[in-house]
Amino acid sequence: MAKIAxxxxxxxxxxxxxxxxxxxxxxxxxLVTIDTEAGKEVKGKHGxxxxxxxxxxxxxxxxxxxxxxxxxxxxxxxRADDRVVAFVKSFMDDMKPTFAICHGPQLLITxxxxxxxxxxxxxxxxVDLENAGAKFHDEEVFVCQKQLVTSRTPDDLPxxxxxxxxxxxxx
Numbered sequence: 001m002a003k004i005a006x007x008x009x010x011x012x013x014x015x016x017x018x019x020x021x022x023x024x025x026x027x028x029x030x031l032v033t034i035d036t037e038a039g040k041e042v043k044g045k046h047g048x049x050x051x052x053x054x055x056x057x058x059x060x061x062x063x064x065x066x067x068x069x070x071x072x073x074x075x076x077x078x079r080a081d082d083r084v085v086a087f088v089k090s091f092m093d094d095m096k097p098t099f100a101i102c103h104g105p106q107l108l109i110t111x112x113x114x115x116x117x118x119x120x121x122x123x124x125x126x127v128d129l130e131n132a133g134a135k136f137h138d139e140e141v142f143v144c145q146k147q148l149v150t151s152r153t154p155d156d157l158p159x160x161x162x163x164x165x166x167x168x169x170x171x
Contacts, residue, residue: 002029002065002168005091007084007107008052009035013072014044015154016101020068023161029168031068034059036081045072056083061090066168071102071122079110089113092148097171099164101151105129108148118144120152143167 004024008017021031035042037055044050061067067088069075078084085107091098092113100108105121106128108114115133120142129136141151141159149167151160 002097002171003063004029004031004066004068005059005061005064005087006031006033006068006070007035007075007078007088008033008042008050008070009074009077010042011073011077012042012044012048012050012070013074013102013154014046014048015157016072016104017044017050017070018048019154019157020070020099020101020161020164023165024068024168027165027168029066032059032064034084034087035078036084042074056081056087059087061087061094061096064091064096065171066097067091067099068164069098069100069104069107071100071104073103075100075103075106079107085111095145095147097147097149097164097167099149099160101156101160102153105134105150108132117148118142119148119150121150122152146170 089111
């Protein structure tokens with residue numbers, strides 16, 4: 001069972017959190033939600049609410065086996081916080097499993113961890129990914145170096161969920 005850090009705040013894309021969460025929990029993994037402070041509730045774009053388990057100052061990357069970044073506006077909001085960026089960067093630097101869907105890669109861009117990597121994401125961040133040094137793939141899911149799993153939109157969730165569960169099973 002993997003313990004998965006999930007960085008999330010207001011305006012996340014609801015299904016891009018709930019669907020992977022269900023798939024990961026069904027496979028026996030534990031998700032821990034992380035934002036700037038513990039105990040608060042964050043709201044998705046479509047009304048889903050999520051209670052935050054831990055504040056960013058309470059966690060270390062060594063406490064977790066993997067990182068999950070749901071899409072929506074949440075990643076863009078979170079990347080303004082240097083503590084969250086540093087936390088995310090540590091997972092990529094340590095080659096720990098990292099999962100980002102839709103706008104999730106925005107946090108990876110800000111952490112400057114995509115140079116030379118293969119990734120996908122929502123069409124509107126394609127140029128941002130390329131400018132960050134990533135090779136963009138317009139595919140439903142892309143797995144890079146058996147570590148980074150990215151997808152484009154909620155339509156890609158079945159493939160995204162399959163690959164994140166498979167990657168963790170192979171570790």
